[in-house]
Amino acid sequence: MPHFTLEYSANLDDLVDMSATVELVRKAAVETGIFPLGGIRVRAVRCEHYAIADGRKNYGFLDMVLRLGEGRDPATRKKAGEHIFKALSAHLDPVFANSKFALSFDMQINDKETSWKRNNIHDALKVETVNG
16 A cells, blocks of 8 residues: 545546646655555546536546555654645646636545455565666
8 A cells, every 4th residue: 555546527638637647646655755665556537427516517626535554653644645735736736727626635544454455566676676
């Protein structure tokens, strides 16, 4: 972990390069220095059906949720979250400038007792580092 999920309104397709956006979030997460590289996942989910505020179709949104494991104190999480949100928000400044738009970001801590994972990417990265 961490796993980022970005849900966004379909009307952003003409305004935002989602491939660049998920890469920006990935880089910002790496820059925090608090997440294992092999655990970072960033995915964007386009929402075709949505309703916002008074129902106008020109309103848009991007809602990002970060699920992460236990073990980081609140101050560390807050600092990392602020860094990631600042990068994402700056990336989306043109959307704010040219449309009505809502951006949100929440962190959720997974309980290790009820969270299962299997991942061999960590091992592959270690081998690449040793052999690289």
